[in-house]
Amino acid sequence: xxxxLFKRKPPLDxxxxxxxxxxxxxxxxxxxxxxxxxxxRLVLPTNEFFPGKVSSVQGMAExxxxxxxxxxxxxHWPWQVVEQSHCYRDSGIAPPAGAGQAFPGxxxxxxxxxxxxxxxxxxxxxxxxxxxxxxFAHRLGQYLGQTAKExxxxxxxxxxQATEVVAVYLGFGLMFANSAFxxxxxxxxxxxxxxxxxxxLSQWDCTYALALFTVLKGISPRLVRAHLKxxxxxxxxxxxADVSSRERLVQRLQGMIDxxxxxxxxxAQA
Numbered sequence: 001x002x003x004x005l006f007k008r009k010p011p012l013d014x015x016x017x018x019x020x021x022x023x024x025x026x027x028x029x030x031x032x033x034x035x036x037x038x039x040x041r042l043v044l045p046t047n048e049f050f051p052g053k054v055s056s057v058q059g060m061a062e063x064x065x066x067x068x069x070x071x072x073x074x075x076h077w078p079w080q081v082v083e084q085s086h087c088y089r090d091s092g093i094a095p096p097a098g099a100g101q102a103f104p105g106x107x108x109x110x111x112x113x114x115x116x117x118x119x120x121x122x123x124x125x126x127x128x129x130x131x132x133x134x135x136f137a138h139r140l141g142q143y144l145g146q147t148a149k150e151x152x153x154x155x156x157x158x159x160x161q162a163t164e165v166v167a168v169y170l171g172f173g174l175m176f177a178n179s180a181f182x183x184x185x186x187x188x189x190x191x192x193x194x195x196x197x198x199x200x201l202s203q204w205d206c207t208y209a210l211a212l213f214t215v216l217k218g219i220s221p222r223l224v225r226a227h228l229k230x231x232x233x234x235x236x237x238x239x240x241a242d243v244s245s246r247e248r249l250v251q252r253l254q255g256m257i258d259x260x261x262x263x264x265x266x267x268a269q270a
Contacts, residue, residue: 008238008241010242011204011207011208011235011238011239011242012204012205012208016205016208017208017242018249019153019154019158020165020205020208020209020212021212021246021249021253022153023152023153023162023165023166023169023209024165024169024209024212024216024253025153025252025253025256026148026150026152026153026162027165027166027169028253028256028257029150029256030147030148030149030150031144031147031148031169033256033257034257035073036169036216036217036257037217037257039073040073040169040170040171040217041071041171042171042173042174042213042214042217042219042223042224043068043071043133043171043172043174043175044174044227045129045130045133045174045175045178045227046227049067049071050063050064050067050129050133057083057123057126058081058083060126061081061083061121061123061126061132062081064126064129064132064133064136065079065081065119065121065136068133068136068137068140068172069136069140071170071171071172072137072140072144072170072171072172073170074140074143074144077117077143078115078116078117079116079117079118079119080115080116080117080118080119081119081121082118082119082120082121083120083121083122083123084120084121084122084123085123117143119136119139119140120139121135121136122135128179130174130175130178130179131175131179133172133175134167134172134175134176134179134199137167137170137172137175137176138163138164138167138176140167140170141163141164141165141166141167141169141170142159142163142166144166144170145159145162145163145166160200161200161201161205164176164199164200164201164206165201165209168206168209168210168213169209169213171213173206173207173209173210173213173214174210174224174227174228176199176201176206176209176210177203177206177207177210177228177229177232177236178227178228178229178232179199180199180201180202180203180206181198181199203232204235207228207232207235207236207239208239208242208243210224210228210236210239211236211239211240211242211243212239212243214240214243215240215243215244215250216250216253216254216257221236221237221240224236225237
C-alpha cells in the first residue's frame with residue numbers, strides 16, 4: 001500500500017510517453033539502428049560543435065546547416081539553404097515527388113531532375129542559434145521521415161510531431177527542448193521580441209524524448225543537464241528516472257540496436 005501511495009507521477013501522461021517510445025521504435029525499423037548506436041552524437045549548443053562565423057545572414061545560415069547535416073549523417077544529400085521570403089512555399093515538409101531512399105550509406109535522396117533539396121529558414125532565427133539549429137534539424141527529420149516504409153505511430157496526422165522526435169533521434173534534442181516556445185506567464189507571446197520556433201511538441205515532450213535518447217545512448221545525464229535550460233533540469237532528471245524504470249520498453253529498443261536489425265527500407269530492397 002505504501003509503495004502505491006508514494007509512487008511518483010509520470011512526467012507525461014501515459015499515452016504521450018508511450019507514443020514517444022513508439023516513434024523511436026518506428027525510427028529504428030525504418031532507418032538504421034546501427035548508425036544510431038555507432039555514429040549518432042548528442043549535439044551540444046557550443047562553439048566546439050558549431051565553430052566559425054561569417055558576416056552575412058545567408059552565409060551564417062549555410063554554415064550552421066552544414067554542421068547540422070553533417071551531425072545528422074545527411075551531409076552527402078544535395079541541399080539548398082533558402083531564406084523563407086525567397087521561397088513560395090514551405091519546402092521542408094516533404095521531398096519532391098519521385099524521391100528515393102537515402103539513409104544511411106551512399107544512397108541519396110534526389111529531387112526530380114537532380115536538383116538540390118530546399119531547406120527553408122527564417123532569417124530572424126539566425127540570431128538565436130538553438131532555434132535555427134532546431135529548425136534545420138526538423139527539416140532534415142521531415143525529409144528523412146519521407147523515406148520510411150510505414151506511417152509514423154498514430155498515422156500521418158502525427159507527422160509534424162513524429163518528425164520532431166526524429167530530429168531528437170538524430171541527436172538534436174537539447175535544441176528542441178531549449179527552443180520550444182513557451183508563452184510568458186504574464187500573458188500572451190506578443191511581448192516576446194524573439195521570433196519563436198514553430199514547434200509541434202511541447203518542451204515537456206521534447207525533454208522526455210531527450211531523456212529517452214540519453215538512456216538509450218548511455219550518455220551521462222549530468223552532461224545533458226549542463227546544457228539544458230534551468231527550468232527543465234529537474235524535469236529532465238524525472239524523465240530519465242521514468243525512462244530507466246521502464247525496463248521492458250527500453251530493452252525492446254536496445255534489442256533492435258544490438259541485433260543490428262535492418263531498417264524496413266533495406267529489407268524491402270533485399
